[in-house]
Structure formats: structure tokens, C-alpha cells
Amino acid sequence: MSALPHQMTAIAITTPGGPDVLKAEATALPVLKDSEVLIKVAAAGVNRPDVLQRQGGYPPPAGAPATPGLEVAGHVVAMGAQVTRYREGDSVCALVPGGGYAEYCAAAEDNVLPVPQGISLIEAGGIPETFFTVWTNVFERAGLKPGETLLVHGGSSGIGTTAIMMAHQLGSRVFATAGSAEKCRACEALGAERGINYREEDFVEVVKSATAGKGADVILDMVGGDYVGRNLATAAMHGRLVNIAFLKGSKVEVDLLPIMLKRLTLSGSTLRPRSVAEKAQIARALEARVWPLLAEGKIRPQIYRTFPLAEAAEAHRLMESSAHVGKIVLVP
Structure with missing residues (x-):
């Protein structure tokens, strides 16, 4: 040695x-x-x-x-x-x-x-940090399957780019939010079907429109705040929402009715x-x-x-x- x-x-x-x-x-x-x-x-x-x-x-x-x-x-x-x-x-x-x-x-x-x-x-x-985080949250906790739709918030981040690539290569449709046209194009280059500029577009409307009203089966969110209620609106029946960070805050007021009506699962985790x-x-x-x-x-x-x-x-x-x-x- x-x-x-x-x-x-x-x-x-x-x-x-x-x-x-x-x-x-x-x-x-x-x-x-x-x-x-x-x-x-x-x-x-x-x-x-x-x-x-x-x-x-x-x-x-x-x-x-x-x-x-x-x-x-x-x-x-x-x-x-x-x-x-x-x-x-x-x-x-x-x-x-x-x-x-x-x-x-x-x-x-x-x-x-x-x-x-x-x-x-x-x-x-x-x-390691991003791949472990994406795998345990998107594929184990949320159970994303081939053919299902994933919405990734913060698509241009380390976590976001990893989630886009991994889900795309394992057979899922992917949508991603990002803060500029350039970042949206970068998300699409990695496998996102559509990058959504959250400064100019409503991701709820874009995802619902692109999925014929169904919505996203899995949502990976690191934003929190007002995104929580909007995620509930975006989620498909039996949708799974996973929070891994709260850039806009963790304390929110939400209507729980969509969770009951669409039989949604809200989850979150830390890795460290x-x-x-x-x-x-x-x-x-x-x-x-x-x-x-x-x-x-x-x-x-x-x-x-x-x-x-x-x-x-x-x-x-x-x-x-x-x-x-x-x-x-x-x-x-």
C-alpha cells in the first residue's frame, strides 16, 4: 500500500x-x-x-x-x-x-x-447523490412504471436532469419545468417530451393538455409552496407526488378533496x-x-x-x- x-x-x-x-x-x-x-x-x-x-x-x-x-x-x-x-x-x-x-x-x-x-x-x-435520490423517490417510493408520465420540477437541476434521463431511458413520458427557454430546450435534449417555462406557462394546463386531460402519474417536486396545490390539480387518478425539497416553503394550505377524489398519494423523503x-x-x-x-x-x-x-x-x-x-x- x-x-x-x-x-x-x-x-x-x-x-x-x-x-x-x-x-x-x-x-x-x-x-x-x-x-x-x-x-x-x-x-x-x-x-x-x-x-x-x-x-x-x-x-x-x-x-x-x-x-x-x-x-x-x-x-x-x-x-x-x-x-x-x-x-x-x-x-x-x-x-x-x-x-x-x-x-x-x-x-x-x-x-x-x-x-x-x-x-x-x-x-x-x-x-451518487442525484442518482440515489431519483431512484429511491421516483422508482421505489413513487413506483414509476414504463408508459406512465412523470412531471419533474426543477428540470435543469442536477436532480432534474438525472430524473429526466433515467425516466426517459426506462420507458416513461417526461415533462419538466424550468425557468428559461434555454433550460427548457436542455431538458428536451435529455429526453423530456416538453420543457415548460414556469415563468411564462401554467404547467397544470400544459401537462393536462398533452395527456388528453389525464395528468401526470408521478410528480417529483423540490419547490413546495404554491406548487403543492397545483401538483394536486396536475396529478392523474392514482397519482403519486413526492417532495424532496421546499425552495418555496414547506408550510402550505391545500384543499385535500382532490387527494380523496383522485386517490392520490403524497409522500416525501430525505436520503442523508x-x-x-x-x-x-x-x-x-x-x-x-x-x-x-x-x-x-x-x-x-x-x-x-x-x-x-x-x-x-x-x-x-x-x-x-x-x-x-x-x-x-x-x-x-
Whole structure:
């Protein structure tokens, strides 16, 4: 095993606040558990939960590193005593509960996946958080099936672009909302039947019209607020609505009658606090169902821009501007 340094550079949240509270600091390498691998990070995805953590609204789960970052890709450089699948030098990506914004990151072996053939490490750094989130919410919780219709809000985001590609390739019709004509066209290029500019169009009317009045079978929403009531109007009979974030607020007043009349299911979930075992089940499903699509080039992570690790604050500024289409990635 090659010698490892005693220290590494990691991004610390010096105090809750704006992007400028993110500072590069020297710190010790993670101490591995028997079931973990140590990854030399080549790419770390930036996600909305990182912004919430920086602002003080999303603390890491018990036992997780205080360093932000929920997904990484790179090479295995050390293994715990119980690790059996991976060896030094393997190219991997991993879902982690924290610690991604660093030169080295520890990850539970069961939450690590090999980098799909033909996918670069930079691209792989933008896979785990969004792919795990979409799979568990759209395909497991909401049970989207081939031939059904999915409406994705925030279609140009990392989650949105992933949901569009995955649902399209697995046989569903997809509609997506986005905030500009350019972003709508980007959604369509990834497989959305129709990008809906929410600044100029009513997504309820567009989806109902395009589905001959039926509506969407599944709605993936990260907006909340007044979208909740409009989602109820858009949903088809037996529709399933899943909330994964609330950019416009989580406290809403809604008419529950459509839920009863259309026999709707309202749901939601978070990913970060789940156990290693729960996340491992999602990993196995992704490897079986989605990794072949990545290897075949039918799905490709959409990397909008990379930043050096030390410029994490700039990456967060871009994330908060919502100007991006796809993923923002830090490169140590």
C-alpha cells in the first residue's frame, strides 16, 4: 500500500452563513472503520443540501464528518479490514453522509460503486447523490412504471436532469419545468417530451393538455409552496407526488378533496440520514438497472462546471444563482 500523507486539505464551514464562510483548512485524514474504504478524491459533487448545511439548516447526522459534501469519485487508496470488493487503485464513486469536500474521503464499502465504463471521474463525482435520490423517490417510493408520465420540477437541476434521463431511458413520458427557454430546450435534449417555462406557462394546463386531460402519474417536486396545490390539480387518478425539497416553503394550505377524489398519494423523503444498509439497497438497484445505461452511453451525467476545491465558495454562489444546467463539481 502506498504511503499516505498525515494531513489533507478539506473545506470547513467556519460559521453558519453565506458562501464566504467556506474555508480550506489542513486537517487529519479520516480514520477508517473496518467496513470502509478511503478514497483519494478526484471530484466531489456540490448539492443543495450542502448549501443548507452551510447556512446552518441541515446538520450532519450523528457520527458524520462536519465537512460538507455528499458524493465523491476517485481512487481507492486504503481499505478497512472487512472490505472485500475493492482494492487499492480501483476507480469508484460513493455516496457519503459528509466529508466529500476534501482531498480524501472515507466511504462505507456498501455505499461505493465502481465508476461505469466510459464515464470520467469528473462525471462520476456528480452521480451518487442525484442518482440515489431519483431512484429511491421516483422508482421505489413513487413506483414509476414504463408508459406512465412523470412531471419533474426543477428540470435543469442536477436532480432534474438525472430524473429526466433515467425516466426517459426506462420507458416513461417526461415533462419538466424550468425557468428559461434555454433550460427548457436542455431538458428536451435529455429526453423530456416538453420543457415548460414556469415563468411564462401554467404547467397544470400544459401537462393536462398533452395527456388528453389525464395528468401526470408521478410528480417529483423540490419547490413546495404554491406548487403543492397545483401538483394536486396536475396529478392523474392514482397519482403519486413526492417532495424532496421546499425552495418555496414547506408550510402550505391545500384543499385535500382532490387527494380523496383522485386517490392520490403524497409522500416525501430525505436520503442523508438513512442507514448504510438502506443506502446499500439503493446502490444494488442502481448497479443492476442504471449502471448498464451509463456504460452504454444512454445516460450521461450533465456536468455544468468544475471548480478547484479551494473555490468552494464560488461553486456555492453558482449553485444559489440557479444559472446552471446539471451538476457543479469540485476538483481537489
